[in-house]
Amino acid sequence: MKMKEYRKSTEEMLSFIEKSPTAFHAVANIKADLEEHGFRELKEAEKWELEPGKGYFAVRNGSSIIAFLLPQERGEGFHITAAHSDSPSFKIKESPEMRVEKAYLKLNTEKYGGMILASWLDRPLSVAGRIVVKGENGLESRLVNVEKDLMVIPSVAIHMVRDAKKESEFNPQTDMLPLYACCGDEGEKNVLMKRIAAEAGVAEEDILGHDLFLYPREKGRILGEEGEFVLSPRLDDLQCVYASVKAFLETAPKRYINVCAVFDNEEVGSSTKQGANSTLLEDVLWRIGESLGYSRSEYLQLIAGSFLISADNAHAVHPNHPEKADPTNRPYLNRGIVIKFHGSQKYATDAVSAAEMKMLCREAGVPCQTYANRSDIPGGSTLGNISTSHVSLSTVDIGLPQLAMHSAMETAGIKDTEYAVAAFKTFFGK
Numbered sequence: 001m002k003m004k005e006y007r008k009s010t011e012e013m014l015s016f017i018e019k020s021p022t023a024f025h026a027v028a029n030i031k032a033d034l035e036e037h038g039f040r041e042l043k044e045a046e047k048w049e050l051e052p053g054k055g056y057f058a059v060r061n062g063s064s065i066i067a068f069l070l071p072q073e074r075g076e077g078f079h080i081t082a083a084h085s086d087s088p089s090f091k092i093k094e095s096p097e098m099r100v101e102k103a104y105l106k107l108n109t110e111k112y113g114g115m116i117l118a119s120w121l122d123r124p125l126s127v128a129g130r131i132v133v134k135g136e137n138g139l140e141s142r143l144v145n146v147e148k149d150l151m152v153i154p155s156v157a158i159h160m161v162r163d164a165k166k167e168s169e170f171n172p173q174t175d176m177l178p179l180y181a182c183c184g185d186e187g188e189k190n191v192l193m194k195r196i197a198a199e200a201g202v203a204e205e206d207i208l209g210h211d212l213f214l215y216p217r218e219k220g221r222i223l224g225e226e227g228e229f230v231l232s233p234r235l236d237d238l239q240c241v242y243a244s245v246k247a248f249l250e251t252a253p254k255r256y257i258n259v260c261a262v263f264d265n266e267e268v269g270s271s272t273k274q275g276a277n278s279t280l281l282e283d284v285l286w287r288i289g290e291s292l293g294y295s296r297s298e299y300l301q302l303i304a305g306s307f308l309i310s311a312d313n314a315h316a317v318h319p320n321h322p323e324k325a326d327p328t329n330r331p332y333l334n335r336g337i338v339i340k341f342h343g344s345q346k347y348a349t350d351a352v353s354a355a356e357m358k359m360l361c362r363e364a365g366v367p368c369q370t371y372a373n374r375s376d377i378p379g380g381s382t383l384g385n386i387s388t389s390h391v392s393l394s395t396v397d398i399g400l401p402q403l404a405m406h407s408a409m410e411t412a413g414i415k416d417t418e419y420a421v422a423a424f425k426t427f428f429g430k
Contacts, residue, residue, distance in 0.1 A: 006415045006418050007227060009418040010222060010230055010414050011222070012246075013238075013243075014219070014230070017232055017234050017238045017239075017242070020234070020238060021128040022086075022089075022129050022130075022211075023063040023085035024062050024130045024211070025143060026241060026262070027059060027062060027063055027064065027065045027264075028143060030065055030067075031065060033249060034057050037055070038055060039055040039057050039069075040056050040057075041057055042058045043058070044058060048288075048290075050288065052071065052072050053070060053072045054069075055068070056069075056070075058284055060273065060274045060280055061273065061274035062130060062141055063085055063086070063265075064264045064274035064280060065261075065262050066262075066280065067248065067261075068259045068288060069248070069252070070288075071252075071253040071254060071255060071256065074292075075256055076256055076302075077305030077306035077307070078256065078307075078393070079258050079259065079427055080259040080260075080281075080306065080308040081244040081247075081259070081311055081427070082261040082281075082308060082309070082310045082311065082387055083240040083241045083263075083310075083383070084265075084267070084383060085264050086112075086113070086266060086267050086268075087113070087238070088112060088113035089113070089213040090109040090112065090172075090176065090178070090214040091109060091110055092127065092192075092212040092213065096109070097190065097191065097192060098177070102183065103182060105179075105182070105183045106177045106178060107151070107180050107192065109177060112213065112267065113406070114267070114380075115408075116404070116406055116408070117170040117172065119404070119408040119409065120153055120214075120408045121154070122155050123153070123217070123218065124149035124216070125149075125153070125216060125217060126145075126146050126148055126215060127144075127146050127150060127196070127212050128212070128213060129212035129213050130142065130212075131144055131196060131209065131212075132207070132208050132209035133202045133208065134206045139208065142200045144200050146195060146196070146199055150180070151180045151214070152178060152179055153177065178214060180192065193210075196210070196212070218409060224414075227414060228333075228334060228413065229333070229411055229413065230411065230414055230417075231411050232410060232412075233409055235411075236402065237266070237311070237312050237313055239400055239417055239420075240311035240400060240420065243311070243420035243421045244262075244311055245260055245262070246424075247420075247422075247423075247424030247427075248428055253428060254430060256306075257288065257302075261284075263275055266312065266382065266383060275386075276383045276386040276387045277386045281390060281391055285303070303392065303393055304393070307356060308348075308395040309395075309396055310382060310383040310396065310398065311383075311399065312382040312383055313412075314338035314340055314371045314399030314400065315331070315403075315405060318403060324374065326375075329341070329369075329371050330369075331371050332369070332401060333401050333402070333411075333412060333416065334413035335401070335416075336367030336419050337369070337399075337420055338371045338399045338401050339358070339368055339398050340371045340382075340397040341354070346379060346385060347381075347382065347385065348384030348397050349384070349396045349397050354396060356394070356396065357398060360426055361423050364422045364426040366422050369401070383397075400413075400419075401416060
């Protein structure tokens with residue numbers, strides 16, 4: 001494959017990321033793509049009536065989505081990809097405005113997920129998310145995105161802090177609050193919510209709730225001597241989301257029911273009604289079987305013949321700190337999909353699922369690598385083992401290699417997105 005083809009896929013991914021500053025926006029964009037391809041939305045509170053050969057999707061909380069495409073014939077099982085829509089950020093608290101010496105207006109925020117705090121300093125930031133408003137027919141959710149360089153979290157000058165702060169010394173309640181505006185002696189009240197109301201086209205008093213997050217305003221870009229690197233916010237995990245959705249939409253199933261799941265709240269443990277640790281996947285799969293007339297026993301047979309690819313980005317070997325990586329499992333940018341292993345099963349990969357994934361990559365003609373944590377450095381968990389605690393099926397945990405995971409701006413390789421698309425297409429084409 002030529003570099004210009006990798007570049008095209010990467011540019012499409014960066015466009016998706018730019019339009020998806022929050023999980024709510026990512027799911028709205030996925031929903032729009034699905035509808036454009038003829039998929040029909042199903043409501044969880046309504047009866048489902050499904051037809052062979054048709055595509056459907058269900059949304060929960062506006063931030064998680066599961067789409068599926070039925071084969072023409074009776075399926076042998078489910079072929080599932082799972083990724084997550086959320087990324088570490090700062091969530092704006094209720095009553096957020098804080099005035100400092102009648103001169104500054106800053107906002108009260110809290111951490112959402114684990115993050116490299118220093119990477120958020122001295123960057124143009126804005127705010128996006130959803131609000132819940134009083135409408136004519138009850139409560140309504142509205143997406144908002146203030147597309148303006150709106151605020152900044154300023155560093156303390158090095159002259160005032162001679163010993164520059166270590167990462168562990170940043171206090172999120174004092175060091176990481178964003179500067180929003182200058183203000184006078186009195187100052188206008190509720191400045192932020194007035195701006196949000198105007199952005200959403202509603203009256204300020206009609207806003208009854210909000211889930212608003214900061215996001216960095218820098219656009220993702222391709223860089224490097226040969227354009228081999230990708231620098232962007234939210235690569236973890238919108239890179240895998242983009243690849244799985246693209247492959248899902250461009251592939252027709254033959255013998256399996258294709259399922260593309262995107263969960264919220266992975267960065268905070270997944271234990272929400274819309275997270276991987278909820279009943280969402282189980283609910284959708286069972287309702288598919290029920291609507292197709294499967295008995296409970298037939299449904300369990302379907303599950304036994306299923307396979308899940310949990311796709312959440314992986315740590316590449318760091319050029320300045322190669323010692324942080326495992327001695328023998330050392331993924332690098334632009335060298336393919338990473339199969340993730342963990343002896344204590346924080347990753348669900350086992351010998352059988354790893355072999356299945358390696359065969360899949362071989363069939364797709366894409367390279368794959370392996371990852372394991374250094375035995376003396378604990379790693380994070382992901383979607384695979386959490387999902388399989390609700391639905392027992394063979395699962396492999398994979399990711400695309402990246403640097404600076406959980407930074408405001410992360411780095412990846414230009415080739416790896418297309419490698420994932422190719423592998424997922426092969427998976428969904430069975």
